Amino acid sequence: MAPVSPPTRPALRARYERRRHEVVATAAQLFAERGYSETSIGDLTAATGLAAGGLYHYIGSKEALLLSICDELLEPLLPRAREIAAAPGPAERRLRELMHAWLEHIEAHLDHMLVFAQERHVLERDPQWAHLRRRRKEFEQILDELLARGEAEGTMSFPDRSMTLLALLGMVNYTPQWLRPAGRLSAAEIADHYCDLILA
Amino acid sequence: MAPVSPPTRPALRARYERRRHEVVATAAQLFAERGYSETSIGDLTAATGLAAGGLYHYIGSKEALLLSICDELLEPLLPRAREIAAAPGPAERRLRELMHAWLEHIEAHLDHMLVFAQERHVLERDPQWAHLRRRRKEFEQILDELLARGEAEGTMSFPDRSMTLLALLGMVNYTPQWLRPAGRLSAAEIADHYCDLILA
């Protein structure tokens, strides 16, 4: 996750991080449309304007870059989910808020999401990815607990809660493949629709 | 799709196709768990027991092998879907039957499915994959028409049919990531649950 040589002088950290963030975003875009393995370092240097050496100043390695993309995606989402789920109010309201936040996050990070989804098989095996596995698992647990609370409160009922959860995960994880920011449907509308589907 | 040198003598065709099918299945398994790019020809020779030359006798090239996996997956499903959708009876019954067939097909070809899903970004760009794009599109159209027929018959109603279709595709396409043949849920149960969700 950490790049090779971040500047020690604090005044330069900001510029460094900004530039690094640009590089990661550019890479996410390329990876999303061509695939990680099908994108070469040459493609990356062409897209960023940096030469190989300059690029490695920021990314450390190609695989670390991939990890950075997924980190940038999951890191802010999980605390937000915790926060929303822990807030007061009925489970259904909590769920709808969480779905909104989730889908807005997806809409704002389509490329990152597509890359993350693409690398599922790496996620499940490589020990370097263990912390991401944990994060994803906790996120799914938060969702599941919300559904369970809804059942306990009597406002939701599912024939099979765990299957409903999987269906929900499926819908949402598929969304980046067709969602377009300029498209007909907003993230909020989609979130509401998905909620209606499983709560009906 | 066609390998390099299929035998001309018809008596040998059967054995050749059988062996070839074995190779494709083995490859699908490896690709599904490690990823296409992360699986080397060396891995393939080790898993099949064939040496490099022998392997290429059946696969033609690594990319052609990937295409074969996806072909074997989609080729039988589409005609079956056409048949089911065209059969007489109310739309809801047609849809349920199609979902059953679909999920049983997934259950029977988990590896192929995972590989196909993994290569989404290739599917959408490479001209070599055009016929697979067409097949998938037609399959989705069949589904959409079934939903539309349900609405016309008055037995289904959706706030937004195209979004419901996308939700359904999401659920089903995600299924191979958790479905296990020895698991708690059968393909039939899952299909019914999914139908219930969108028809509620």
Added chain:
DNA sequence: TCTAATTTCGAGCGGGCGTTCGGATTTTCT
């Protein structure tokens, strides 16, 4: 049994890829 077709072998080739590294350039701070 003899021949031709088929299947298999495996060393080796050519190329592309990720990465390195020494130095040049630019920037920051005193």
Added chain:
DNA sequence: AGAAAATCCGAACGCCCGCTCGAAATTAGA
């Protein structure tokens, strides 16, 4: 201005991978 830190360059390296090819082994059919 001067020194130290940070940024960037790009040629070059070594490795690994997909693939080839001529020959050997096996099998089918007469």
